[in-house]
Amino acid sequence: MNRPGGSMDEKEGNQNGDPGGHLSVFTRTHSATVSPETRLLSAFKRDTQIRRVYLAGRECYSEEGKTFELRLVGKIKQQLSADPTLRPEYPPSLGLTEFTRRASEVALGKSSRAIAENRVLGVQTPGFTAAVRLGAELLRHWYDVCADWRGPVYLSSPCDDSLAAIFQAAGIQDICEYYYWDDKQRGVCLKKLLEDLERAPERSVVVLSASAHYPTGADLSQNQWAVITQLIMRRRLFPFLLLPAQALCYGDLERDAWPVQYCASLGMELLCAQSFSHCFGLYGEAVGHLLCVLKQSSLLLSVQSQVDTIIRSLWAQPSVGGARVVATVLSNSAHLVEWQGEVKCIVARCRLIRDILRDRLRLLGTPGCWNHLTQQGGLYCCTGLNGQQVDFLSKKRHIHLLPRGCLNMSAINGRNFEYIADSIHLALTTSL
Template identity: 60%
Template sequence: MATNSAFIDTPTLPLSPETKLLAAFKNDTHPDKVYLAGREYLGEDGQISVLPLTWKIKQQIGGDPTLGTEYPPSLGVLEFTRRVTELALGKDSQAIVENRVLGVQTVGLTGAVRLGTELLRRWYSRSVAWSGPVYVPLPCHDSLVDTLKAAGILDVRQYRYWNAEQRVVSTDKLTEDLEQAPEHSVVILSASAHCPTGADLSQQDWTALAEVMARRRLLPFFLLPAQGLCLGDPDQDAWPLRHYASLGLEFLCAQSFSHSFTLYGERVGHLLLVLKQNSVLLAVQSQAESLVRSLWARPTVLGARVVATVLGNPANLAEWRDAIRGLAERCLLIREQLLEKLRLLGTPGRWDHLTQQGGLFCCTGLNAEQVRFLARKRHLYLLPDGCMNVTAINRQNLDYVAESIYLALTSAL
């Protein structure tokens, strides 16, 4: 009889940088410690913010005896997929009118990326035996590359997105890299609120990039993780998708509603596919449904019902638009306040990029040594690349954060 576990030879993987950082923060006993590397939208009290509308709709759904507990369809709650498709593309989208759009409810943004990648690996450009590559922005979150590789895409390449010296999007390098990409490559693009930099392409940049994508026969795979939270207007944040759809381009889009509806625990995501012709829609839908059955079988219901209820009711929709605008305006206000504090302190360098970025995340431009100084000497925890969640800054810690950044740049490290 065997005495050892069948898993006795399983190696222990190293902790992710985020896990290590959070553990260090939790073990820190300093009263002024600040964790600036979280992913959730935090309110002024430092706690995860929940929209009052979301809370109200949840209570209504919980008290509605007519709502059943049966499993939803594999592709998701139908009203949810319809409403979020319209939210992304606009109700008058020609692609919707011509029935060239497939929507699938997923387990968060990661689930949407995974499902989309699985579809691509099996069925994209079968006539040319496509097996990659997939291009991702540099920088991007590590989990994005891990998800692509878990779906069987081993040829993952990077295109230069961020100019760390000037602290802006490197549009020239981005274009140069994609001009050299092989035909039929898939390119992951952040439609708005790029993570982790918070810096986005302009509409002029998107227009120029569309020409490159079409000429080089590259397939866009958009990420839309927080629609409305970047510019305060869901329509403006979705402009790149709507523009590409208007040009007749085919693309995929992974949507998440964690930030924009403060539904973090419900993992409400959506995969959107805009096709060139509706003759392939049913075939792609059948393949997506087969993949869903092997990945998570059926999605969850509550979060999808919340989103559908908000988007399907004019009064709720107006309230949500006002709320999301308020969240975005607070992000901008925090950036402006931090910029002014750094200016008053005489902090070396230019910091205008703080207010030129949008959404929750911000790339400060601090280097790895300065980030280590902040953690070691000031008990401020940022990601190793100097990026942070601006909503972790509030009235109570704003002065301390600004002073700490000043010291990181002026003290002998």
């Protein structure tokens, strides 16, 4: 029973103008650590310099500096909006059947043995991050029911800053790193990578980028994949593959997914998170997909029921707009040819930027070898600049890029190219 005079908290609340007489339940909420991307974007927005440049974005940009839009996608959106047979109704919790079927095919190949043997479960998700989260939830469930499977999750160093938090949010707290990018040789260091995975406990989960590694753009070669997969099978590790920007390395969905097809061809069980937001320009629709390749078809129904249960507690149903666009393109050969033509133009532009940036730095006499710029692929690139040089670019030249000098190649265009190249040269030659 409350006293007529009220508690001290109530009186304090009234004195502070709280009509309810109570402190907020959020009073003791602490501010979360700001991600590098959020911090960089805030710094860029506060920057008042006319020549400021933002190279840390994740979207694919056109030569005009705007988010890339595909003409075909625009046409299909108009057609779908005018289709009288499409009714506003909830989709199944696992997503549109045609979308999941096509997404599985472009990851595993139409002639995939796993698909033919009914060992594949595809699930539509609201974006790439949601696909990773769903996979993490499945892993946590398997940890809970399998007493001998308690291995940690291994992430590449560096990797997407959100990955560790996604696994931790799913209840997996044991997160480790394996060596990936080497600043001195400016590329993937296979030797140290293998050493780290060799020390990983059996049943550990290894998160590997199949293509378009973020944030470095440095992908494993087919020979390196052959070595790594042998270690994974011998050490009984579990591969969780990532396709965050499928098709934007080679301009071809299946070629970018070669590592997924290779692992499946070896009979490996795996999870694979895919995103179609980049390659279709569907950023607002957030079109993702989680692929589960199982050992036996007899496991499919039980895994599907577990996925359905997890989804109902996370997002219930995915949105259908973007998935319909993707399914329409992938199921029509004429659309697919037109779409690939547009995507190949994006890829060709990024490759051209890499070539001319390398040549420009050589022409300026910039210290170091810049061949790694053209050896990487996709939207992202790791220049290999150190922290001091990145700070110089940010503070003195108003060029905002990620740690280790990682940047989005598509954000470079004809208007800012020379300024960026000259600034990188100055960062390496100016005494700070």
